[in-house]
Amino acid sequence: MHEFILVDLATQMPYLPRRMQTWPRDRVLAWLRVWGEVWKVEPFGPKDMPDTYTFQSWVGRWTYFELTEDGRMFIPGTWIEAWA
Helix, strand or coil, X not given: CCCCCCCCHHHHHHHCCHHHHHCCHHHHHHXXXXXXXXXXXXXXXXXXXXXXXEEEECCCCEEEEEECCXXXXXXXXXXXXXXX
């Protein structure tokens, strides 16, 4: 087994364990909370943002990401996607 520590979703998201793709959203968020803080992003303005979160690792790096009900996890505005 390889050691793993989640420091930054922007660089590590494509390498998250593939089995996570089948997990419900609450379980993925709980797993992320082992490695740092996760906050739900509240909408600002008229746009609804039901799938948007922020992850901050224990070393202080933070990443804005989306995790949809159907299990798609990505960083908006980039090509970065989990399990791609």
